[in-house]
Amino acid sequence: xxxxxxxxxxxxxxxxxxxxxxxxxxxxxxxxxxxxxxxxxxxxxxxxxxxxxxxxxxxxxxxxxxxxxxxxxxxxxxxxxxxxxxxxxxxxxxxxxxxxxxxxxxxxxxxxxxxxxxxxxxxxxxxxxxxxxxxxxxxxxxxxxxxxxxxxxxxxxxxxxxxxxxxxxxxxxxxxxxxxxxxxxxxxxxxxxxxxxxxxxxxxxxxxxxxxxxxxxxxxxxxxxxxxxxxxxxxxxxxxxxxxxxxxxxxxxxxxxxxxxxxxxxxxxxxxxxxxxxxxxxxxxxxxxxxxxxxxxxxxxxxxxxxxxxxxxxxxxxxxxxxxxxxxxxxxxxxxxxxxxxxxxxxxxxx
Amino acid sequence: xxxxxxxxxxxxxxxxxxxxxxxxxxxxxxxxxxxxxxxxxxxxxxxxxxxxxxxxxxxxxxxxxxxxxxxxxxxxxxxxxxxxxxxxxxxxxxxxxxxxxxxxxxxxxxxxxxxxxxxxxxxxxxxxxxxxxxxxxxxxxxxxxxxxxxxxxxxxxxxxxxxxxxxxxxxxxxxxxxx
Numbered sequence: 001x002x003x004x005x006x007x008x009x010x011x012x013x014x015x016x017x018x019x020x021x022x023x024x025x026x027x028x029x030x031x032x033x034x035x036x037x038x039x040x041x042x043x044x045x046x047x048x049x050x051x052x053x054x055x056x057x058x059x060x061x062x063x064x065x066x067x068x069x070x071x072x073x074x075x076x077x078x079x080x081x082x083x084x085x086x087x088x089x090x091x092x093x094x095x096x097x098x099x100x101x102x103x104x105x106x107x108x109x110x111x112x113x114x115x116x117x118x119x120x121x122x123x124x125x126x127x128x129x130x131x132x133x134x135x136x137x138x139x140x141x142x143x144x145x146x147x148x149x150x151x152x153x154x155x156x157x158x159x160x161x162x163x164x165x166x167x168x169x170x171x172x173x174x175x176x177x178x179x180x181x182x183x184x185x186x187x188x189x190x191x192x193x194x195x196x197x198x199x200x201x202x203x204x205x206x207x208x209x210x211x212x213x214x215x216x217x218x219x220x221x222x223x224x225x226x227x228x229x230x231x232x233x234x235x236x237x238x239x240x241x242x243x244x245x246x247x248x249x250x251x252x253x254x255x256x257x258x259x260x261x262x263x264x265x266x267x268x269x270x271x272x273x274x275x276x277x278x279x280x281x282x283x284x285x286x287x288x289x290x291x292x293x294x295x296x297x298x299x300x301x302x303x304x305x306x307x308x309x310x311x312x313x314x315x316x317x318x319x320x321x322x323x324x325x326x327x328x329x330x331x332x333x334x335x336x337x338x339x340x341x342x343x344x345x346x347x348x349x350x351x
Numbered sequence: 352x353x354x355x356x357x358x359x360x361x362x363x364x365x366x367x368x369x370x371x372x373x374x375x376x377x378x379x380x381x382x383x384x385x386x387x388x389x390x391x392x393x394x395x396x397x398x399x400x401x402x403x404x405x406x407x408x409x410x411x412x413x414x415x416x417x418x419x420x421x422x423x424x425x426x427x428x429x430x431x432x433x434x435x436x437x438x439x440x441x442x443x444x445x446x447x448x449x450x451x452x453x454x455x456x457x458x459x460x461x462x463x464x465x466x467x468x469x470x471x472x473x474x475x476x477x478x479x480x481x482x483x484x485x486x487x488x489x490x491x492x493x494x495x496x497x498x499x500x501x502x503x504x505x506x507x508x509x510x511x512x513x514x515x516x517x518x519x520x521x522x523x524x525x526x527x528x529x530x
Contacts, residue, residue, distance in 0.1 A: 002396045009368060010388035010407075012458035014446075019455060021446035084444025085463035091423040091441050102422035102447055178416055178520055179453035271519075344453050344517050 019180075019340040025082035027332040031199070032075030033170045034192050034328065036112070038200020039068040040163030042248075043119060047156035050122070051149045063207055064200070065119035065159070072112060101172045112166060115158045122146060122155075167193030174339060182277035182335070182342035185266045191259040195328050198252035202302075202324035205245045209318045243310070249324060250306045253299050260295065277342035286338040294334055298327015353496035354413075355432040355470055356525035357484070358504045358513070359406055363491035366391060366404040370483035370492065374408075377471060377482035381461050386468040387483055403530070406483065406492065409456040409468040410516060410524030411435045417448035417457065417465075426465065432496075434472050439464040453520040470494070497525060 014021045043064030083089060097103035125132025125139045132139045145151055171189030178184055267278030281290040302320035309316050366389045374380060374387050387408035395401050415435050418426045425441035426448050428434070437448075442464035449457045449465065460466040471481035475494075479485065484492040495502035504527075507513075511529040518524070 003393065003400075005391075005393040007391045008388055009371065010385055010390075010455075012384050012455075015449065015455050015458050019450065021449045021459070082445070084446065084459050085439075085442050086444070088423075088440060088443050088464075091425070091443055095424050097422055097424055099419040100422045100447075102420065102445060106422060176420065177447075177451045178522075179451055340450065343455075344520055346517060347519070 019343075022082065022336055022340060024333075025078045027329065027336045028078040029075045029082070030170045030173070030192065030332040030336065031329045032071050032078065034167055034196025034332070035199045035203060035325075036068045036072045036075065036116075036196075037163045037165075037167030037170070037193065038196040038198065039064040039071070039203065040112070040116070040159040040166065040200075041197060042163075042200050042204060043068065044156045044159030044163060047119065047122075047152055047159060051153035051156055053149065063204060065116045065122075066124075067203065067207065069113075069116045069120055072109075072116065076109070101169060101176055105166075105169050105173065108162065108165060108169065111158075112162050115155065115162055118145070119155050119159060122152065164193065167196040170196070174335065179344060180277075180339045180342050181271070181273040181344060182267070182280060182339040184274070185263055187259055187263045187266055188335070191256065191263060192332075194252050194256045194259060195331055198249050198256060198324055199328040201245045201249040201252060202321035202328075205242065205249070206318050206321040206325070208242055208245075209316075209321070242316070246306050246309055246316070246320075249320070250303060250310070253303045253306075253324070257295075257299050257303075260299070273343070273345045276345060277338070280338040280341055281334060284338075285341070286334050289330060289334045290338075293330045294327055297323055298330055302327070352430060353432050354498045354525070355411065355434055355475065355494065356497040356504055356527065357408075357470070357481075358493045358495075358507045358527045358529060360489075360491040360493075360507075360511075360529040361403045361405055362529065363489040364404045364406055365489055367488060369486045369488055370406045373482040373486040374468070374471075377474070378469070380466075384458055384460070384466075386466070403528075405528055406487075407454070407456075407516070408483070408526065409435060409452075409470075410454055410522065410526045411468075411470060413523035413525060414521060416451040416453070416520075416522060420447045420451045422447070429472065432470070432472060432475065434470045435467075436469055436472065437465050437467065439466075453517050453522060454524075 010016055046064065080086065080089065092103065092106045095103070096107060121138065121141050122145050123142070125142045145155070168189040171192035174180070174183035175186060175188045264278055264282065267274045280286050302323040305314070305320040308314045309320070368389055371385055371387055371389065375385065378386060380386055387406060390405045390407045391402065393400060393402045411434050413433075415426075415428065418428055418435060421427075422445065423441045423443055425438045425443075427436060427438065429436050439460075439462070444459060444463045444465065446459065446465070449455070449459070457465050457467040474481060480494050484494045493503045493507055495504040497504060499505065507529060508527060513527045513529045515524045515527050
């Protein structure tokens with residue numbers, strides 16, 4: 001039988017025997033980035049209702065930007081922890097590298113911060129009266145925004161456009177690396193976007209379920225928490241809104257399933273390197289996580305549960321939302337780790 | 352401006368690792384790391400076996416994915432010789448270049464920045480060969496300007512069968528192996 005024996009004297013940490021440059025930080029960052037992208041799109045849609053005067057006390061328009069702001073900071077924290085030359089991080093903002101998705105992403109992130117903060121301002125003084133009293137300009141900014149529907153409408157579109165952009169960006173970040181066949185599919189971008197939208201809907205559902213029955217706490221700590229997970233005051237999100245989230249999540253999960261199937265079809269009908277990369281997640285060392293967790297527990301089971309909830313066959317619960325969030329993280333974890341294990345197979349044409 | 356490249360004769364290379372040691376000494380490569388290494392491939396069916404021994408390093412690609420993905424411009428193509436280099440105090444250690452390189456030629460220096468072969472550009476500027484080339488006991492390595500038709504590297508490429516690593520990656524590597 002023909003043999004191929006390869007030996008190498010290379011022994012670089014994080015590179016040999018298999019590339020392992022990205023640990024838990026990057027999956028966390030990609031998951032939170034996708035989640036924030038989803039929250040921004042959902043917040044934008046809710047804010048459009050506020051701008052049109054259809055909803056003056058929009059539940060999502062308060063929660064989504066604030067949650068997004070907290071989560072994007074956590075995500076950036078994870079990304080910062082991953083950097084090996086941390087003191088030079090400011091170098092990112094001294095240049096724009098047109099061919100580098102990471103460079104574009106860093107600049108777009110500044111816009112994301114600005115839009116999330118401005119969006120959160122709409123309801124912030126109302127959610128945190130103690131803060132509104134101490135910082136009068138917050139109250140003024142909120143009133144200015146609310147009195148100008150055009151401005152709220154523009155912010156809504158900014159949320160939607162940036163949300164879609166960030167969601168796609170988290171996929172493109174990996175997709176552009178020709179060296180790693182598992183990542184080298186453009187389907188990764190819409191897959192991560194839809195997974196982010198699904199996770200965003202799940203998180204808002206979870207946040208609305210966590211609300212107390214009484215009036216929201218308004219203290220410094222309690223107020224901060226209730227602003228994140230509770231609607232304004234004692235106003236509860238209407239049933240229609242909560243059910244709308246479940247319906248949206250169901251649609252996102254169905255699209256995600258189709259995109260996962262397309263990704264696999266893409267890999268297995270491509271080159272030998274791509275097929276070998278696909279095998280890593282279908283029969284190789286990452287199959288247990290992909291076929292055992294991501295697809296059945298992160299997509300299929302929540303789809304089934306949400307379908308039954310909508311048919312009133314079972315009561316609403318936070319279980320599908322928790323599964324979707326866990327599945328969303330598992331998807332990034334599998335893709336980041338299996339992607340690093342994938343590599344171009346050398347041809348034997350050399351000698 | 353020259354476009355430096357390397358030609359390595361796999362029929363002469365015996366895998367002695369002199370090039371590896373010379374690089375580590377010349378460039379003060381930290382212990383446990385290497386900018387160049389020996390790769391040995393044995394193919395075939397006994398008794399018809401073929402072996403290729405290659406001294407490998409960064410390919411200083413014409414189309415370098417490590418440069419394209421760098422968010423700060425730390426990874427760049429030096430005007431002099433079109434050599435791919437890393438400016439340590441611009442590198443944030445994001446490791447995107449390590450993931451983007453199909454040859455796994457880069458590593459993270461213990462000080463935190465991405466590091467790799469420089470073609471010993473500091474020596475080349477002084478008119479010398481890279482350290483690995485200069486110490487090779489079998490003279491299997493040649494270094495020169497790929498844009499100069501009269502250069503040794505071009506003469507070798509014209510006269511011998513040769514291949515580069517993973518040309519299907521589209522990176523247009525500039526280290527060529529004579530077979």
